[in-house]
Amino acid sequence: MSPPKRTIEASAASQIAELAAQSRRVTSYDVALVAGVSQSAVSRCFKPGASVSKTTFARVMKAAALLDYVPNAAARSLITRRTNMVAVLLTNRANLYYPELLTELSKQLTPHGKRVLLFPLASESEAARVLGDLWQFQVDGVIAAAHLPATAVAEFKRHRVPLVVFNRLLEDLSVHTVSCDHRAAGRMLAARLAAAGHRQFGIISGSKDSVVAIARQQGVAEQLAELGLPPPLVVTGEFDYHSGATGLKTLIARHGGIPDAIICANDVMAIGCLDCARHELGISVPGQLSVAGLDAVEPSNWLSYNLTTLHQPMAQMAAAAAQQICRLIERPEVAAERQLFDAQFIEGATARLHLPATAPAAPFSLPQPLAIM
Amino acid sequence: MSPPKRTIEASAASQIAELAAQSRRVTSYDVALVAGVSQSAVSRCFKPGASVSKTTFARVMKAAALLDYVPNAAARSLITRRTNMVAVLLTNRANLYYPELLTELSKQLTPHGKRVLLFPLASESEAARVLGDLWQFQVDGVIAAAHLPATAVAEFKRHRVPLVVFNRLLEDLSVHTVSCDHRAAGRMLAARLAAAGHRQFGIISGSKDSVVAIARQQGVAEQLAELGLPPPLVVTGEFDYHSGATGLKTLIARHGGIPDAIICANDVMAIGCLDCARHELGISVPGQLSVAGLDAVEPSNWLSYNLTTLHQPMAQMAAAAAQQICRLIERPEVAAERQLFDAQFIEGATARLHLPATAPAAPFSLPQPLAIM
DNA sequence: TTGTATGCGTTATCAT
DNA sequence: ATGATAACGCATACAA
Secondary structure: OOOOOOOHHHHHHHHHHHHHHHOOOOOHHHHHHHHOOOHHHHHHHOOOOOOOOHHHHHHHHHHHHHHOOOOOHHHHHHHHOOOOEEEEEEEHHHHHHHHHHHHHHHHHHHHHOOEEEEEEEOOHHHHHHHHHHHHHHOOOEEEEEOOOOHHHHHHHHHHOOOEEEEOOOOOOOOOEEEEEOHHHHHHHHHHHHHHOOOOOEEEEEOOOOOHHHHHHHHHHHHHHHHOOOOOOEEEEOOOOHHHHHHHHHHHHHHHOOOOOEEEEOOHHHHHHHHHHHHHHOOOOOOOOOEEEOOEOOHHHHOOOOOOEEEEOOHHHHHHHHHHHHHHHHHOOOOOOOEEEEOOEEEOOOOOOOOOOOOOOOOOOOOOOHHHHO | OOOOOOOHHHHHHHHHHHHHHHOOOOOHHHHHHHHOOOHHHHHHHOOOOOOOOHHHHHHHHHHHHHHOOOOOHHHHHHHHOOOOEEEEEEEHHHHHHHHHHHHHHHHHHHHHOOEEEEEEEOOHHHHHHHHHHHHHHOOOEEEEEOOOOHHHHHHHHHHOOOEEEEOOOOOOOOOEEEEEOHHHHHHHHHHHHHHOOOOOEEEEEOOOOOHHHHHHHHHHHHHHHHOOOOOOEEEEOOOOHHHHHHHHHHHHHHHOOOOOEEEEOOHHHHHHHHHHHHHHOOOOOOOOOEEEOOEOOHHHHOOOOOOEEEEOOHHHHHHHHHHHHHHHHHOOOOOOOEEEEOOEEEOOOOOOOOOOOOOOOOOOOOOOHHHHO
16 A cells, blocks of 8 residues: 655655755755656756746745755856856945945846856956956856956956956957046046136046056046146045045145146045145135046035036946846857946036136136246 | 877867867866876865875866866855855945945955855845845855844744844844944934033934834934933934935924934935035034934045044954854854944034033023924 | 756765 | 765756
8 A cells, every 4th residue: 555645745844854864955856856746847947938837836836945945056057057146346446436336236137147246356456366266156257347457358268258347448449348438538527627727737646557547647638738738747646535635735735836727536536635625725616726526426416515527327337337248148259349438527616617707818826837847 | 009198288289179179168177187187186286285296286287277277166066065155235225334344344255265245235125035046046154234034034044054144233132243232322422412411302314124223213312311301303314415404404394493413323314414504504513503423434534524423343343244254154053142343432523522611501502492392 | 748867067985 | 195986956958
């Protein structure tokens, strides 16, 4: 006589006991046993478009629920060659737009079943060093918001890992890119300020290894040169509040007076510069000095600042990057695309944007610059 | 006649050709073949403390380098039962300390060979929904900076996934926790302000599902009650700049005048409140109104604000959480520990912290509160 | 629709 | 120190 057919519940209970005894994990075999089907049937039940009968599906799902079964992604990826992970390389410098970027990326990737594996970088140049780790994890793709040397890009090709470079333009045109045109942004800002009569510019740039800061600075310099204005005075900072203040003082000391306008490589430095001018040095902004930022992070539109700056459409860019990496994962062979976004000018109230009604030739904020040099 | 013994280089080249032809991945077998050793020898070479002779090691490493071989983490984790990934659950609300938290966590985890897999949450309550994904990825542990319902905590136990709850105190004492004592922080702030003669308090709290905001608010209310002061007026916000401004206006309307002191559930709201008071309503801070924040994110110490607030030792807390999850991964059975950190009071300049020399009994900032009610 | 059999790439155990 | 062999947990080709 065969034993009475046990209920799924009873079968599950005994299976759980056995699992605990052997301290094994719950596998699809266990589920199959409890559901009274084959392992492959179980596997199919967890694959979206597979062909399973309603009844088996129900039995399997019930058994799975009773056993707390979830497919093991590691085992799955071994055979599917997909880990459903996208690595994101990020420099600390991105600091203030870090949250926006990451949440937007995740939001876009999650519907595709992909998750973000984070690789924060202490410096842009550190990128190369984390690559080894990256290959091990077999991520499906990488979004790099960090500078990659040509050798690193080559590695991506050898390892056949899709790569999207974020907010930086590499010389190599064959890499997929989503970015603002930082050089154009620099030009635009310089042009606007020059049109308002500013002549002597100062730049508080980012640290030397930042491609972004350099591109912006070049844009400004180019534009000024084309307009026949004196070259900007440049000091470098570390993208932080303190650097903005220090940068301002250094610029004043070096120039022997207050320049007409100061462009900072990011908003936090601009805010530092602004606070230092107003609260520490008693300089009126924009009365005596125009200050502009770049990046438009949230604090820049707080009432106390209302910074003149350029807004990068970060959320859109993040979405674009997510889209692109997903497409690339599906079809690795598609031709490289450089998706460029325009920064949007934010007038704010820290820069004079129109020619002063009086003294059009020599703005009063320019204290005999030539006499001193 | 046996063929002449080929060099490693030559052997590697032909192996690469074969791999490309079959579009296979590079495996330890390929390396073994090229290096002229067994596959297990290759495996051992990539395991830190294994016993391999110098010469085999050298041959293997050379072959591996030529082939661009890296061990496949998915395959490895299948047998070692370690994915070397730690999931981090994070609400968007954490916004401003997001970068600090994530970089610190990563910094602490990287030396242990672990990486952060990110799970951003749209709301605290969304946590439960991402858990399914989480189990699939087989992460070694989870750091949750989000509220977890008891059912979710139970799931962690069933799945035997180590959990550290970050900056929230669950009632369940059996969960490992690293947090500030938000209630104590609220009490401390209330006590300091009350000692300076403030009597009518307003609170701009966070959205209703935030455990942290609620705890802080309770602390304030408790302390005021113990001191025999009137209960605080409470409005809720969304932890953002705009909420601070709106909150202030609502409080004034509801109270029929300016309260003595306003405590905001985070610094960004405090800054919004401050800007609104000063720039929009023309209220002198701290002359007519004291404003205090909680959280001490970076902008709070910018010169324009210099906010009175409480600083959470975020970096230390992150480090502690990383340590704890690592220990827990090694020894899952250790007893639960609640690691509490004290918030540090930052005086700032937006709250009056001493009794006014004149009119000690009824501060001038309190316009006949009882007459109106 | 379902079950059988095989392979994904590694680590671990056990001889040698 | 080294090599053969057996898991690990799943997806898939194929046969039924």
